[in-house]
Amino acid sequence: MLYEDKQRQFDARNLGYVRANSELFNIGALPIDQIFSPENINNTNGIKIDEQTNASDSYSASNNQIAGYVSGNYSFTKKLNVIAGVRVEKNTQKLNSYDISKSAPINYNRDLTNVLPSTNITYNFSEKSLLRFAYGKTLNRPEFREIAPFSFYDFVNNRVVAGNSELQNAEIDNLDFRYELYPTPSEVISIAAFYKKFKNPIEVVFAGGNNNNITFSNAESAYSLGMELEVKKSLDKLTGSAFLNKINLVFNGAFIYSRVSLGAVTGANQSDNRPLQGQSPYIINAGINYNNQKKNTQVSLLYNVIGKRIYAVGNTYAAGYPDWYEMPRNVLDLTFSKEVLKNFIIKGGITDILNQKSLILQDGNHDGTFDSNTDQVIQSFVPGRVYSLGIVYTLRKD
Numbered sequence: 001m002l003y004e005d006k007q008r009q010f011d012a013r014n015l016g017y018v019r020a021n022s023e024l025f026n027i028g029a030l031p032i033d034q035i036f037s038p039e040n041i042n043n044t045n046g047i048k049i050d051e052q053t054n055a056s057d058s059y060s061a062s063n064n065q066i067a068g069y070v071s072g073n074y075s076f077t078k079k080l081n082v083i084a085g086v087r088v089e090k091n092t093q094k095l096n097s098y099d100i101s102k103s104a105p106i107n108y109n110r111d112l113t114n115v116l117p118s119t120n121i122t123y124n125f126s127e128k129s130l131l132r133f134a135y136g137k138t139l140n141r142p143e144f145r146e147i148a149p150f151s152f153y154d155f156v157n158n159r160v161v162a163g164n165s166e167l168q169n170a171e172i173d174n175l176d177f178r179y180e181l182y183p184t185p186s187e188v189i190s191i192a193a194f195y196k197k198f199k200n201p202i203e204v205v206f207a208g209g210n211n212n213n214i215t216f217s218n219a220e221s222a223y224s225l226g227m228e229l230e231v232k233k234s235l236d237k238l239t240g241s242a243f244l245n246k247i248n249l250v251f252n253g254a255f256i257y258s259r260v261s262l263g264a265v266t267g268a269n270q271s272d273n274r275p276l277q278g279q280s281p282y283i284i285n286a287g288i289n290y291n292n293q294k295k296n297t298q299v300s301l302l303y304n305v306i307g308k309r310i311y312a313v314g315n316t317y318a319a320g321y322p323d324w325y326e327m328p329r330n331v332l333d334l335t336f337s338k339e340v341l342k343n344f345i346i347k348g349g350i351t352d353i354l355n356q357k358s359l360i361l362q363d364g365n366h367d368g369t370f371d372s373n374t375d376q377v378i379q380s381f382v383p384g385r386v387y388s389l390g391i392v393y394t395l396r397k398d
Contacts, residue, residue: 002067008144011058012152018050055098056149059106063141065091071118079124087116093141099149099165106165108147114139114171129181140170142202146216157360157379160213168218171199178228186248190230198222201260203277205270205313206321214312220263222276226256243290250287256280271314271323281307296339304331308370311360311378324378325370327359343396348389355385 017036019027020043027035040046071085095108118136125131151162178192200218207213231251235244258276275281283306290299311324335349357380363369364376372380 002065002069004063004065004067006063008061009058010061010144010148010150012053012150014051014053014057015049016052017047018052020044020046020048054100056100056151059095059097059144059148059150061093061095061144061148063091063093063144065089067091081122081124082119083121084117084119086118089114089116089139091141093147095144095147095165097149097165106149108165110169112169114169128183129179132176132178132180134174134176136174138172138174140172140202142167142169142216146202151213154214157214162207162213162215164216166218167202167216168200170201170218173197184234186232187234188230188232190228192228192230193226194228195225196223198224198276201276203260203313204311205277206315217270217313219260219276222258222260224256224258224276224279226254228252228254246290246292248289248291250285250289252283252285254283256282269315269317271316271320274313274323275310277310277313280309283307296345297337299336300334302333302335305329314362320366322363322366324360324362327361327370329356329358330354331356343394345392345394346389347392348387351386351388352383353385355382357382 034040035047042048067087067089069085069087071083073081073083075081090113092111093108094110095106097106098104099106116137116139119134121133123131146163147165147167148163149165151160153159154161173196175195176192177194178190181189183189198219199221201222202216203219205215205217207215229251231249233249235247235249237245239245256279258279260272260274260276262270262272285302285304287300287302289301290297292298305328308325308327311326314321314323332353333349333351334353335347337345337347339345359372359377360379361370361372362376362378365374367374369375
């Protein structure tokens with residue numbers, strides 16, 4: 001059994017500059033430095049700080065959940081085993097605020113009971129290899145900030161971000177079929193096919209036709225399917241090199257195809273025939289690990305890259321506003337640790353060695369390709385490398 005009770009009270013205060021008297025201070029085409037010059041900041045014939053807090057700038061919210069889970073394990077034969085279970089959740093999510101665009105209070109109340117079955121079927125060819133079929137139903141509930149009408153200015157993306165009080169829970173059916181081989185206890189080779197079906201998936205979208213606001217919206221449905229390969233391989237005893245025998249290789253790669261169905265109402269305004277927002281077409285992780293237990297030395301080099309994915313969904317108002325895409329970025333990290341004296345270990349590393357640009361592009365010329373030289377650059381920055389070095393002293397009782 002599980003019980004969760006989450007309470008939140010959020011209050012923001014909005015202060016801004018206004019003209020103290022519009023008849024006595026004509027901004028006209030004055031440059032910013034003159035508008036905000038010290039002599040113009042006053043309560044009579046200049047600009048002043050004014051309270052601009054709205055009723056939508058505060059909310060009270062709660063999430064109350066009672067859940068239970070039961071499962072059973074049954075072996076039909078020595079090779080065929082089934083684990084099945086079901087989780088039942090009674091969840092009440094509430095949020096109270098005010099929608100200034102509709103001049104009406106918001107009383108969000110989702111009181112739902114969900115039954116979430118799962119099953120895991122394995123067929124063991126031997127002690128080292130098996131087939132696995134798994135199914136599970138899961139939920140994705142909106143966060144308070146995704147529901148609340150409170151809006152804030154995102155200075156990075158130059159947009160206003162606000163919630164949507166009409167959001168619904170997203171439901172996901174997950175299917176997974178994989179073959180697993182374990183040559184040794186520390187090694188694995190796994191290949192899998194998977195399928196996910198979404199009902200009411202939550203996406204980040206542009207609100208309205210002016211494209212100044214970002215909000216959250218439910219699509220009608222979506223699906224994703226793909227293949228995954230996972231390999232963990234030790235080089236021990238494969239060569240005569242003492243150094244290579246202490247190296248392990250890891251790899252995990254997935255290729256995913258996804259599509260969204262928007263429904264008649266949403267589909268009339270949003271871009272269609274596209275992947276699910278936030279879903280990359282591929283994800284690759286790889287690593288090389290060196291582990292010398294006698295000398296208490298470990299070194300790891302890890303690599304990661306994800307395919308371009310939709311950062312925010314565009315729309316078809318007027319001339320159309322294309323989706324924003326987060327572009328692929330190669331990430332390489334190095335970590336190490338070494339015992340230099342008894343109980344003293346030096347640890348360190350370099351995060352993001354390649355230090356490539358983080359780039360969000362928009363296909364401004366509508367040619368179906370993405371090029372920072374010809375398309376709209378929404379966001380571009382270099383995160384920077386992070387170097388770390390530390391000393392760890394372990395207290396041991398001999």
